Amino acid sequence: MKTSLYGYRLNELVELLSSRGEPKYRAKQIFDWIYKRRVTDVSEMTNLSKSLRDQLQHDLMLTSLHEVTRQVSSFDGTTKFLFALADGATIETVIMPHDYGNSVCVSTQVGCKMGCKFCASTLGGLARNLTTGEIVEQVVHCQRLLDAKGERVSSVVLMGSGEPLDNYNAATAFIDIITDPEGLQIGQRHITLSTVGIVPGIYKLADEKRGITLAVSLHASNDESRSRMMPVNKAYDIASLLEACHYYYNQTGRRITFEYALIKDHNDNLSDARKLAHLIATVPCHVNVIPVNYVPERELKRTSIEQIQAFVNELQRLGVNATVRREMGGDISAACGQLRAEHANGRT
Numbered sequence: 001m002k003t004s005l006y007g008y009r010l011n012e013l014v015e016l017l018s019s020r021g022e023p024k025y026r027a028k029q030i031f032d033w034i035y036k037r038r039v040t041d042v043s044e045m046t047n048l049s050k051s052l053r054d055q056l057q058h059d060l061m062l063t064s065l066h067e068v069t070r071q072v073s074s075f076d077g078t079t080k081f082l083f084a085l086a087d088g089a090t091i092e093t094v095i096m097p098h099d100y101g102n103s104v105c106v107s108t109q110v111g112c113k114m115g116c117k118f119c120a121s122t123l124g125g126l127a128r129n130l131t132t133g134e135i136v137e138q139v140v141h142c143q144r145l146l147d148a149k150g151e152r153v154s155s156v157v158l159m160g161s162g163e164p165l166d167n168y169n170a171a172t173a174f175i176d177i178i179t180d181p182e183g184l185q186i187g188q189r190h191i192t193l194s195t196v197g198i199v200p201g202i203y204k205l206a207d208e209k210r211g212i213t214l215a216v217s218l219h220a221s222n223d224e225s226r227s228r229m230m231p232v233n234k235a236y237d238i239a240s241l242l243e244a245c246h247y248y249y250n251q252t253g254r255r256i257t258f259e260y261a262l263i264k265d266h267n268d269n270l271s272d273a274r275k276l277a278h279l280i281a282t283v284p285c286h287v288n289v290i291p292v293n294y295v296p297e298r299e300l301k302r303t304s305i306e307q308i309q310a311f312v313n314e315l316q317r318l319g320v321n322a323t324v325r326r327e328m329g330g331d332i333s334a335a336c337g338q339l340r341a342e343h344a345n346g347r348t
């Protein structure tokens with residue numbers, strides 16, 4: 001597979017071009033074509049010489065995502081794409097329109113090896129990591145669609161399929177590229193990376209002092225329950241995870257977001273809420289309570305709306321900053337991995 005032009009940071013593109021005897025400003029010109037004018041073909045880059053365009057076309061690729069299906073929610077305009085990659089693997093990307101702007105949810109891997117018991121993305125294991133270019137192109141593709149409406153991608157969440165910290169270099173290069181002031185200019189503060197809780201990755205991210213929000217999939221108030229649902233907890237238990245969260249906050253000044261999916265009779269009673277409040281009492285944080293999404297292959301029951309509210313109220317009563325995550329695209333299988341799983345099973 002050729003390397004994608006979307007896989008280069010600006011300084012890397014400068015190096016690539018200077019190794020071919022091209023001046024520095026060429027890299028900025030190319031960045032301009034791909035991120036500001038959002039062309040889909042190198043031949044459109046008319047201020048580059050014909051020979052440079054030919055070279056780029058020969059050695060690199062630009063677009064590699066092929067839209068297989070697009071579903072638009074009639075409830076809230078959430079748009080979900082299933083993309084085929086150059087090797088035929090498929091991934092999902094979602095655009096969620098909010099009153100404050102459009103948020104894009106990107107995938108970072110084809111499948112996932114984390115094995116969380118409630119998640120559709122991990123059902124077939126990990127096929128491969130996405131390249132930096134494949135992650136960046138998901139955002140560019142969404143921006144092109146929004147261009148028609150004169151709108152922008154205003155925030156990005158790394159919450160699609162895959163574990164971003166299991167594809168660390170590509171995930172962080174992706175963040176560098178989409179935040180570049182010469183490119184898409186998405187603010188660091190408008191990026192959220194969600195992790196299953198890979199502790200060494202959290203330390204590394206903290207030491208790089210990015211201004212992004214770290215979301216941690218906690219989903220339990222004790223190790224026994226978390227290990228049952230999330231095998232990663234056997235490698236990095238809750239205590240070590242929370243220590244890493246403290247470190248992240250101290251290094252970056254960014255509050256942690258904890259994600260807590262409520263599963264009926266597993267982790268949703270008020271004593272769980274109290275244990276959770278106690279556990280995270282010293283971490284500057286926000287808790288996102290998520291009603292678990294239905295996954296046909298998993299036997300999970302949803303907590304009732306009343307119980308979800310009672311759970312959140314209990315957290316708030318104990319001083320925890322908690323909200324229920326608004327569900328989007330309820331009519332279009334917008335939950336993680338659902339569309340891809342349906343496609344693989346011949347249901348789309």
Ligand code: SAH
Nearest residue numbers: 118119159162163194195196217259292293
């Ligand atoms: N691997 C990363 C990011 C991908 S999943 C992580 O684990 O955080 C994004 C979020 O969706 C995670 O919090 C994940 O636990 C959650 N999730 C997965 N399956 C779900 C389901 N069926 N219902 C609700 N949330 C789910």
